[in-house]
């Protein structure tokens with residue numbers, strides 16, 4: 001009885017430890033996508049199994065073996081066939097090794113679970129929740145195994161109590177872990193709702209800001225129009241220039257905002273090096289005007305990517321403009337564009353030796369309307385990021401204040417190109 005209790009406690013700890021870590025992780029890390037969640041769940045379940053097999057089986061092997069079915073139950077619950085098959089195989093091999101009963105009996109047992117599960121739940125949708133049936137079936141199997149194969153020589157009354165005890169424990173632990181899992185996922189759902197609410201809050205804040213941004217120049221225009229004295233051609237000329245500037249700024253802001261709200265892409269096969277050369281050519285007057293030296297270091301190879309030509313052009317123009325605008329007052333301003341191929345992805349680096357960013361700006365660089373410039377809109381990086389993400393790519397910033405900034409854009413290379 002003591003060894004059984006010991007085994008139980010040890011195994012439950014082994015079983016719960018990785019799963020608890022998984023639950024804490026998903027509860028606290030926001031924005032975890034489904035694929036990531038699945039990978040972490042698999043790691044947690046395999047760790048549980050490893051701990052039970054490596055350390056738990058030294059005590060009462062039968063209890064350990066039965067608890068090995070709890071991860072299997074979780075795999076069924078998650079409808080993860082890959083996990084189900086692997087864990088079933090592990091259970092079969094270990095049952096055979098520890099109980100020394102012919103392997104085909106266990107193969108049949110686990111095959112029955114698998115077939116029943118697929119037949120009843122996925123095809124016929126006969127019973128909504130597979131857990132109860134699995135627990136009952138497993139309990140039934142345990143009682144047969146314990147009575148017929150393992151403890152046939154022991155006093156039947158003691159045997160019955162032992163079997164009942166083991167079954168109760170199995171059921172209790174199964175439901176306890178399921179309860180933990182459900183609670184964890186509930187917290188995760190709550191996090192998702194909170195995220196959605198936060199997003200809505202941000203949209204409202206953006207709307208407020210855009211209204212504010214547009215209202216300001218219009219108010220300025222109105223002020224100048226009120227002050228305009230048509231008998232004095234000099235002031236008319238001066239004020240008209242200011243009004244034009246203000247209207248121009250508003251139009252740029254609205255253009256940027258419009259492109260931010262309805263980004264749609266149409267991909268085609270594009271040679272990235274050619275695209276970058278074209279952009280540099282078209283921005284050449286701007287580089288010359290600002291006395292910036294540009295280094296376009298592209299390899300001779302052709303890199304074909306599936307891109308929306310105009311949108312990606314917009315991205316590179318935005319980023320290069322930022323690099324130009326980051327120019328320091330002293331020293332020779334330089335911008336480097338480099339391409340690097342990594343497996344099936346391409347990385348483009350845009351590096352400048354400009355003023356760089358402090359940590360606060362670096363953190364907020366892709367935030368809508370965040371700008372440190374007097375006439376900035378704070379939409380360039382945000383829009384670029386959105387376009388890049390629509391191409392299944394990423395954008396990362398590295399910057400050091402006073403030294404310069406490097407933007408890394410990572411994009412998938414067209415397969416078989």
Ligand code: ADP
Pocket residue numbers: 318322323326352354355356357361365366370371372373375376377378379380381382404405
């Ligand atoms: P805007 O250019 O209108 O300010 P962006 O979204 O393009 O808006 O950029 C946001 C902010 O990020 C800029 O105001 C600037 O402070 C910072 N930033 C972006 N790129 C660079 C860079 N290459 N060097 C220094 N600061 C940068």
Ligand code: MG
Pocket residue numbers: 318321322380381
């Ligand atoms: Mg910009």
